[in-house]
Amino acid sequence: MDTFEAIKATFFQECDELLADLETKLLDLESGAADDETINAVFRAVHSVKGGAGAFGLEALVRFAHVFETLLDELRAGRKPCDELTVRTLLRASDVLADHVAAAQGTGPEVEEARSAALVAELEVLTHGEGGSPAPDEAEDDFGFQPVAFDLPSLDLPSLDLPSPDAPGAPAAGGWRIVFRPHGRMYVNANETGLLLRELGRLGPLEVELDDSAVPMLDRLQPEENELVWTIRLTAPVDEAAVREVFDFVEGDCDLRIEPIAGEGPELPPLIETPDAPADDIDISALLAKVQDEPAAAVTPAAPATSAPAAAAPAASATAPTASSPPAAAAPATIRVDLERVDRLINVVGELVIQQAMLAQRVTESGLARSSGISVGLEDLELLTREIQDSVMAIRAQPVKSVFQRMPRLVREVAEMTGKRVRLVTEGEATEVDKTVVERLAEPITHMLRNAIDHGLETPEERTAAGKPSEGTVRLAALHRSGRIVIEISDDGRGINRERVRGIAVSKGLIAEDAALTDDEIDNLIFLPGFSTADAVSDISGRGVGMDVVRRSIQSLGGRISISSNPGKGSTFTLSLPLTLAVLDGMALGAAEQTLVAPLSAIVESLTPKAEDVHYVGGHDAVIRFREAFVPLVDVARTMGFRDAPVPPGQGVAVVVETESGARAALMVDAIHGQRQVVIKSLETNYQQVEGVAAATILGDGRVALILDVDALVANARRRPAAADLKLAS
Amino acid sequence: MTKTVLTVDDSRTMRDMLLLALEGAGYRVIQAEDGVHGLEVLAASGGADVVITDINMPRMDGFGFIQGVRSNPAYDSTPVLVLTTESDATKKARAREAGATGWIVKPFDPAKLVDAVRRVAA
Structure with a gap:
């Protein structure tokens, strides 16, 4: 039955929200940020999960939720103390509850009976005391409140003196x-x-x-x-x-x-x-x-x-609480919309933007005066189009909270497995970013947090010996910076062991033995494919995934990742991602009859180099002097294979770009056409991945333009000398 | 005439289930998410023929809500059914003391739910 399935889907959706809320509230209890209402909210969350689960006959879930709820009811009523030990047990119970939900939903494995039973036993001990056997359903107490007093005069009328009814009888023939x-x-x-x-x-x-x-x-x-x-x-x-x-x-x-x-x-x-x-x-x-x-x-x-x-x-109405009840609290007016509808809208708006740009171009080509009615109307239309686009994007924007919320559990588990003591601090949970980006953030963040605890933090003993608090701190923060979202994951652990990293990189042939690298460059070696700092892949952060995979998944989102480390003090990973995967502020560049788009966020500045500014390393690798340093010069048209001849010296424009990690290169193009906002069309979806190209877009004249993958271009340009070094060294 | 049922429950799942069962039986359903909201919806819609409420809710629980309904002369004869997870006699007695007309034991069977509503609806 469709409707039934739909309600079931709603139930699981609601479960996710309830579980997230449950965890937040439990963490509040743990950190002392709780108030009287917190434990009630915790109780209600578990109660609601149980209620829904009962309706769908999810028995394992109901059974576990019931024991959980029973303890919560004791705590709520103040019959049992809500101390530190209890809150920790509640947190672990919430994890098991989440697993039960996942199992019921079919998105997770069956919950191990032993694990569930062990926690049930712990909860029961807390509820009934050591050795106390649970009285069945004793605590289920929907009605444990002060009843409403109606204060009726007692009946002193002649009683009917009815005998109490007998046990239910069989049908009586006579009625x-x-x-x-x-x-x-x-x-x-x-x-x-x-x-x-x-x-x-x-x-x-x-x-x-x-x-x-x-x-x-x-x-x-x-x-x-x-x-x-x-x-x-x-x-x-x-x-x-x-x-x-x-x-x-x-x-x-x-x-x-x-x-x-x-x-x-x-x-x-x-x-x-x-x-x-x-x-x-x-x-x-x-x-x-x-x-x-x-x-x-x-x-x-x-x-x-x-x-x-x-x-x-009338007797009761004198004290009507409705009359004195506070006016309607401004409840946030929200509606739930099927995501598919929003996506369809976004697609259409994307098309609208392109169509609008095409129309504007046609009008310009037709030679109409700028002051003509059509041109003026078109400008207004452009403003409105922009506004519609921004508004639609705002619909998809979501706080990163949903991802951050999942992390405390992960941290608890990893801490338990590694025997380390960890405190997770999160900041900027309300930072908003496109839904797709939010969803795809979970995996890299998970991986980096694991990494920070497993590799970054020391054991409590090591920390104490180093004069640090035995409990390590991992910070997870989100913030907006220049039109991008930045996620920082930092720990106060031992930092990167540069000598060891360098040694590994050399032994794996990733760099030349005598390569001169800055500290930063050494730190960033861990992102190279085939690099793994753990001698043996550990259970926790290993999982067969290296930092290079993390970097690749970030890059596929148009993002960048970098690390900075301070030996003995800790490391910070910084992710920077576009706020949306649908539009991009870009600079249109011309190269060999082609129009290309470079993301505006990557551009540092542009210059027209004179012939003498360009130098050649090893006879063919061009570099350009830029602010007292030499940066590689990438001839875009040649690199992309549009033509064989380089831009003649003294002609063309050099666009200096910078990656998040600070590496620079100058992109040599024929001309700069100007800044524009473009709608991103995935190249992988429609064609295939192309080295140096991040995506494509449709221009006002209807032609397809490629969006440059600046990071790849820069990495390419900078790797070449290193590769040459390697050859010399081997 | 179509009868209107107000359902008050903080769980979306439960609201959906009540909606499905009641609309299927030909009732018009209006919904609220907690006691405070319930009283607002009741006031805004000019009353309901039957009210169904959960007990454990944020802001104002089911008891506060029933008290609010019972103390307003406009609704004090409106039947209120309470959703409860237990069916033993003490729970029923407490529901009654609180001013409930009757109760529905969760998880409910749609037929029983509709039957309970029909029983108390004037």
Whole structure:
């Protein structure tokens, strides 16, 4: 059933949110940032997971959530202390709960029985004390609150003195005789005699008799009270349980006697008869009208059913909390939209931007005056297009919180496995970035955090010996910097062992033995393919993935990664990523009849070099003097294979670009066409990956332009001399 | 005439399930996410024929909500059903003390839910 599956999907989606919230709140408890409401929120999260899981029959999940919830309920009620040990157990329980959810969803493996059972045992010890056996369902306490006080005058009317009903009997052939006297309370809770009669009527034909003898005279009448006694003959062979169920909601708010009719005894004349009436055809209004025609109707204010609850109202309304309740708190007005719809919108807006640019170009070509109505209108259109685009991009923007939230658990696990003590500090969780980027951030961050704990941090003993606190700190931060999002992962560990890194790089043939490298360059060697600092790939950060893989996944997002390290003090990894994968602010460059786009963020400056500024290393590798340093000169048209001849000396423009790690190169092109925003079209999706090309875009004139992969171009240009060195050295 | 049921629950899953079951039975459903919101929705929509509420909710729990409903003369005769995970007698008694008209035991069977609503709806 589709709807059912959809609700199930919603459930798992909600579980993710609840689990994230659960963890945040537990961490608040751990760090002391909690208030009274925190433990309630924690309880509700687990309670909701359990509730939904019950609805879908996810039994393992329900069982675990139940034990978890039981302890939380004790904590919530203040019956058990919420100390450090307890919070740690709760955190581990939340991890197991998450695993149970993942298993139920089919996105994770089955939870190991032993692990789950061990935690269940721990939770139970905390709930019931050492050795205490859990009383079944003892703590499930939906109603552990102060009940609403209604303060009704106690009943001191002649009691009906009804015997308590016997155990549920078998169907009585002759039907049932029901004596029913509602208490005033029943009406306060919005139950109605009329509705109960309607329900009984569904079971079979009724004869209803009303005894009004206890109703006092009008002047002594208590409108909140009820003195009417109903005697109902239900002539249908139904179970007593079925009859009792009708009164399920009002049990305790009425005197009730249900007994089988033995077909004996003098019966009072029935008040009304509904012989053989089909169950649904009981006409309540007719019934009530008839009631009012009877002598008892003389005291109609006390008439049962409909009028009683209304009369009971004014007493309670004096202290109406609604009247004093705070005005509607401005709840964040949000809607949930299918992601596919947003993506479709973004695609269309991308097309709109291109179409708009094409239209603008046509108009320019047509030679219309700039002041013409069409040109002016087109400019306004351009502004609006920009605005639409920004707004649409904002829809996709999401805080990185969703990724950061998953990390405390990872840190706990890695810390446990390595025997290190780690504190994770996160900053800038609210930093927003495109959804796709957020999703693809999780893996590199996970890997780098593992790396920071496993390789970066020392053991507690080593730290103490080095005069550092035994607990290491790993910082995970996000911030916006010049139109990009920057993620920093730093640790206060031992830093990079440069000698060792260098040694490995040499032994693996990645650099020449005598290569002169700066500290930074050595640090960045760890990103080279085939480099791994761990002697043996460890369980934690190994997993067969090196830092080069991390770098590649970052690069595929148009991002860059770099490291800076301070021996003995720690290391910092810095990731920088575009805010969106859909648009790019770029500089259009001309090279051999082709238009290319360089990301604006990479461009340092542009210059027109004179012939004498260009020097050649080894006869062919051109470099250019730029700010008291030589940077490699990359002839773009040649590198891309557009033509064989280089740009003639003294002609063309050099665009100096810089990678995130600070490496520079000058891109030699024929001309600069100007800055523009382009819609990124994936080359891999539509064609295949091309060295030196990051993606493609469609220009205003409808032609395809390639977006340059500046990092690859720079790396290429800089590697060549190194490769030459290597040859010399070997 | 189509009857309106207000469901108050902080769990989206539960709201969806109630919606599915009740709309399937021909009721019009309005929803709220907690007690405070529930009272707002009730006021904004001019009341409901039946209210179904959860107990554990942020901002204002089910008890506070029922009290709010019962103390407003405009809604004090509106039937309120409570969603509860337990079905033993003490829990029912407490629900009743709190002013609930009846209860629905979670996880609920849609037929039973609709039946409970029908039973209390005038």
